[in-house]
Amino acid sequence: MTGATWLINIxxxxxxxxxxxxxxxxxxxxxxxxxIVWAGAGMVLATVVTFLTxxxxxxxxxxxxxxxxxxxxxWSGKVVKMTDMPQMVAIYNGMGGGAAAAIAALxxxxxxxxxxxxxxxxxxxxxxxxxxxxxxxxxxxxxQGVMQKAFRLPAQNAVNVVxxxxxxxxxxxxxxxxxxxxxxxxxxxxxxxxxxxVLTLPIGGADMPVVISLFNAxxxxxxxxxxxxLGNPALIIAGIVVGAAGTLxxxxxxxxxxxxxxxxxxxxxxxxxxxxx
Amino acid sequence: xxxxxxxxxxxxxxxxxYEVIARVPVILHTPLMSGSNFxxxxxxxxxxxxxxxxxxNDPLQLAIGFVAVVLGAANAAGGYVVxxxxxxxxxxxxxxxxxx
Numbered sequence: 001m002t003g004a005t006w007l008i009n010i011x012x013x014x015x016x017x018x019x020x021x022x023x024x025x026x027x028x029x030x031x032x033x034x035x036i037v038w039a040g041a042g043m044v045l046a047t048v049v050t051f052l053t054x055x056x057x058x059x060x061x062x063x064x065x066x067x068x069x070x071x072x073x074x075w076s077g078k079v080v081k082m083t084d085m086p087q088m089v090a091i092y093n094g095m096g097g098g099a100a101a102a103i104a105a106l107x108x109x110x111x112x113x114x115x116x117x118x119x120x121x122x123x124x125x126x127x128x129x130x131x132x133x134x135x136x137x138x139x140x141x142x143x144q145g146v147m148q149k150a151f152r153l154p155a156q157n158a159v160n161v162v163x164x165x166x167x168x169x170x171x172x173x174x175x176x177x178x179x180x181x182x183x184x185x186x187x188x189x190x191x192x193x194x195x196x197x198v199l200t201l202p203i204g205g206a207d208m209p210v211v212i213s214l215f216n217a218x219x220x221x222x223x224x225x226x227x228x229x230l231g232n233p234a235l236i237i238a239g240i241v242v243g244a245a246g247t248l249x250x251x252x253x254x255x256x257x258x259x260x261x262x263x264x265x266x267x268x269x270x271x272x273x274x275x276x277x
Numbered sequence: 278x279x280x281x282x283x284x285x286x287x288x289x290x291x292x293x294x295y296e297v298i299a300r301v302p303v304i305l306h307t308p309l310m311s312g313s314n315f316x317x318x319x320x321x322x323x324x325x326x327x328x329x330x331x332x333x334n335d336p337l338q339l340a341i342g343f344v345a346v347v348l349g350a351a352n353a354a355g356g357y358v359v360x361x362x363x364x365x366x367x368x369x370x371x372x373x374x375x376x377x
Contacts, residue, residue, distance in 0.1 A: 026312040027301040056329035069350030077358030096352035102345035244294030
């Protein structure tokens with residue numbers, strides 16, 4: 001193990017500890033503010049140390065992308081009104097899901113997705129990440145008021161199930177087929193994006209925080225799975241911890257609203273339903 | 278990575294995530310959602326490595342990698358700012374009230 005690799009590995013270990021301690025601190029009002037600072041320090045360490053990864057190419061492109069995405073999000077997060085916070089969480093979360101899906105797409109394009117376990121997790125991460133991306137974008141559009149009404153397709157639940165099964169079918173074909181064609185991959189991503197949007201469209205604004213929390217857990221899982229594909233323990237640990245914490249948090253939020261999660265997802269309260277009943 | 282070792286990591290990380298927030302008060306639900314949203318912003322690191330491995334002569338790979346890094350950076354930076362602003366409302370004076 002070279003010096004740089006050793007430094008990177010020990011740093012990722014520290015990052016994992018900082019993230020877990022940070023989340024733990026954020027779960028209590030007394031220490032919540034310290035928590036985000038610890039997690040933030042972990043993120044800075046992880047980002048800086050990743051530049052030392054041996055044989056990195058396209059360094060200029062990485063720096064430009066980092067500066068572009070980071071500064072735009074930093075600025076938008078600073079200027080947004082306090083009441084508009086939930087949709088900002090939704091959109092940043094969607095971007096994380098999109099990043100995870102894009103990592104999977106890049107690894108497919110490089111032809112580096114080989115072996116049943118890696119292919120399964122890459123495909124699963126791509127599916128979950130893409131659903132989280134488009135779903136979070138719809139959630140943002142609704143809370144921001146860009147999309148005014150919740151609307152249900154006729155036979156919404158049947159459409160959800162069929163679309164979900166077709167998408168999963170394409171995913172299974174990728175895993176079993178071995179070397180998928182580019183068209184197959186593109187169709188798979190398109191279906192996954194459509195699925196996320198269709199799932200979220202009928203859900204009303206009041207239920208949205210719970211749904212955002214669910215997509216947050218989704219993104220965590222997607223990040224964890226892509227972490228396995230890349231062989232990066234920091235991604236695996238942070239992603240799965242958030243996946244589990246987010247799932248529990250979603251249940252707690254649904255319980256606080258006195259509405260089971262299945263109700264929120266499959267029997268949404270829409271304007272139409274209220275008028276009818 | 279060793280296959281079985283990874284399964285253990287998945288399992289232990291899942292338990293950790295569950296236990297870490299098991300007794301969170303209702304008032305912290307939204308900030309904690311935002312905080313965990315920030316933590317999965319570490320996907321940025323994966324995106325950087327993926328773009329760093331991409332073929333410099335293949336525009337498609339570069340484009341996908343570029344998008345991945347932009348999205349990952351936005352997740353991390355935006356997640357931090359938003360969480361920090363939410364938690365800034367829990368000032369020292371508010372602690373007793375918040376603990377209720």
